Amino acid sequence: MRxxxxxxxCILLVSVMGPAVFGPADADSAPPPVVAARPVPPGxxxxxxGDPHPAGIAIPSIRVASTLVPLGLNADGTxxxxxxxKPGQAGWYEGGPGAGEVGPFVVLGHVDSYTExxxxxxxxxxxxxxxxxxxxxxxxxxxxxxxxxxxFAKNRFPTDVVYGDVAxxxxxxxxxxxxxxxxxxxxxxxxxxFGHLV
Numbered sequence: 700m701r702x703x704x705x706x707x708x709c710i711l712l713v714s715v716m717g718p719a720v721f722g723p724a725d726a727d728s729a730p731p732p733v734v735a736a737r738p739v740p741p742g743x744x745x746x747x748x749g750d751p752h753p754a755g756i757a758i759p760s761i762r763v764a765s766t767l768v769p770l771g772l773n774a775d776g777t778x779x780x781x782x783x784x785k786p787g788q789a790g791w792y793e794g795g796p797g798a799g800e801v802g803p804f805v806v807l808g809h810v811d812s813y814t815e816x817x818x819x820x821x822x823x824x825x826x827x828x829x830x831x832x833x834x835x836x837x838x839x840x841x842x843x844x845x846x847x848x849x850x851f852a853k854n855r856f857p858t859d860v861v862y863g864d865v866a867x868x869x870x871x872x873x874x875x876x877x878x879x880x881x882x883x884x885x886x887x888x889x890x891x892x893f894g895h896l897v
Contacts, residue, residue: 745801746799746800746801746868747798747799747800747839747841747868747896748799748839749799749835749837749839749841750797750835750836750837750839751796751797751798751799751800751835752797752798752835752836752837753767753791753797753798753804753833753834753835753836754766754767754834754835754836755767755833755834756789756806756831756832756833756834757831757832757833757834758825758829758830758831758832759830759832760824760825760826760829760830761821761822761824761825761829762821763789763818763819763821765787765788765789765808765818766788766789767789767790767791767806767833768781768782768788768789768790768791769790769791769793770790770791770792770793770807771792771793771794772794778792778794778805778807780807780809781807781808781809781818783809783812786809786811786812786815786816786817786818787815787817787818788808788809788818789806789807789808789818789819790806790807790808791804791805791806791807792805792806792807795862796868797835798833798835798841799833799835799841799868799896800868801865801866801867801868802864802865802868802869803861803862803863803865803869803870803871804833804843804868804869804870804871805861805862805870805871805873806870806871806872806873807872807873807874808822808872808873808874809874809875810822810874810875810876810886810890817874819872819873819874819890822848822872822874822890822892823848823876823890825845825848825872825892826845826848827844827845827846827847828844828845829844829845830842830843830844830845830897831843831844831845831870831872831892831894833870841868841896842896842897843868843869843870843894843895843896843897844894844895844897845892845893845894846893846894846895847892847893848890848891848892848893849890849891849893850876850877850888850889850890850891851888851889851891852877852887852888853885853886853887853888853889856889857891861873861891867895867896868895868896869893869894869895869896870892870893870894870895870896871891871892871893871894872891872892872894873889873890873891873892874889874890875888875889875890876888876889876890877890
C-alpha cells in the first residue's frame, strides 16, 4: 500500500544544502510567469511582537487557508514536506525563523496530486502587493506582502536566496512549477514567492 501511495503521489523536496529534486505532479498546468518586484522602501528590522510559532496561513487573493505543520530535515538534507496524503496541508520549516521574526520564514506546500489540487495550486497567480496572513498560536496575526514570484529549475535551486540571512522579516512560499517530467514523475522547477512583513 505504501509503495502504491508513493507511486501515485510526487513530493516536493527543497534542500537547505543544495538543489531541490522532486515535486508534485501537475501535468495540466501551464508554466507560471515570473513576476517582477516593485521597489520596496526599507522597513524596520525588528521582529513582530508575539509568539513566532505559526498556526495557520491565509492568502485571500487565491483563496488559500491552511493550518501549518512544523517541518524538519530529511537525512539527505532536504526539507520535509507536509503529509503526501493531505495535499491541502501547508507546513513551515521550523529550522528557520518563525512568523514575524527577522529572516526568511519558509512555508512549503504541494501544488497538486493525482486526485486533487494542492494548497499551493494557485500560487503562480500571486502578484506584487498581494497579502499573506500568518496566524500565530498566541492568537496574533502577522501580514506579509508579495514582492515577487519566480520560477527556478530544481537543479539551480537558489538555496542562499531562499534560506540566507536578510535584515528584516520576510516570507518564502515554495511549491512546484514548470513542465512535468514523466520519466522522473516530478516537476522540473520550483515556484517561489518572496514577500516581506508589513
